[in-house]
Amino acid sequence: MATHSVWFCFRCYARNPRSEGACDECGEPIEPPRELTYDERLIWALDHPLSGTAITAACLLGVRRTAAASEPLRRIVEAYRDPYLAARALQSLVAIEGVGPTRPLLRQLAAGGPLLLRQVARAELIGGRSPLP
Secondary structure, three states: OOOOOOOOOOOOEEEOOOOOOOOOOOOOOOOOOOOOOHHHHHHHHHOOHHHHHHHHHHHHHHHHHHHHHHHHHHHHHHHOOHHHHHHHHHHHHHHHHHHHHHHHHHHHHHHHHOHHHHHHHHHHHHHOOOOOO
């Protein structure tokens, strides 16, 4: 049985059957610009249509303490489209900025955010163990 690889356009995230050339959807080049740093590619991956890719990117940005990721991570937390991505984004935001600067957001979420974000926010506020592995 043959398998078909899929690549995502760097500009519009459309699925394409090849890794280079013009995107079938938007016509822009599929491949990312060569001058992008690893952190910039991770920030791009936060909006990836495959949630596992986006969650991994959020996690790595927190581990790397990538300051440029603060706003995109905050946007993901506030949008709350994927609870697991939002929770990981919140953890990474705290890792990057620290509890002090994120305390207002953490308090807001701990008091009345969606369940998983509420649990993560409470854990971050008390310096305890997060509900995520």
